[in-house]
Amino acid sequence: MSHRPVDLAERFEHISDLWSPKVVARLNDYEIKLVRVEGEFVWHTHEETDELFLVIDGVLTIQLRDGDVTLRPGQLYVVPRGVEHCPITDGEVRALLIEPAGVVNTGAAGGSLTATYDDSLTD
């Protein structure tokens, strides 16, 4: 039987749209997603879960109401559940996200940046 790793750089080559996380692997009832982002997102909250951000390329600032956290490649941060946040970048960022299945990227904030669920890059 053949087992294949998930190559993050290779998977990013299949992602062209921004702010639209793609599931690349599953871990129990959690999903590992890759996302390309650029510019500013929307302020939103995930009331039911923490959310992990790991930056692969670029510089991502996660704005929080009481201060910002800036992530460079090889740095991660977990936004605690219930904490309002808004990612912003200076240039393009490639990041890995981990959260439970079913989380909507904009939380309850909605709007045009709300992404459709996409697991087409999962083996």
Added chain:
Amino acid sequence: MSHRPVDLAERFEHISDLWSPKVVARLNDYEIKLVRVEGEFVWHTHEETDELFLVIDGVLTIQLRDGDVTLRPGQLYVVPRGVEHCPITDGEVRALLIEPAGVVNTGAAGGSLTATYDDSLTD
């Protein structure tokens, strides 16, 4: 308020022992762990959970009973629950693991490589 990212390279500088995962962050009831490994581990199984491996440095082969999977930096693999596996390296490897809190590194196999729980590198 100051928010700090978890810098993976910096945290690895605090890890000297091999095969001894250190918790560096939490995501709900999951833990993000860093581990330095070299050589061959023991065959074991986690009956209750999947286990995610993401290689940061080095080359890690996860031996499975029906074939191996080799991970290079920037590649990840999820060992499904109940699947017997045995990591082996050629030289030192630095990897990130994600699994639910409470998982023992050797599963039920036990032995001298069974690690003590260590979250001293968590903020």
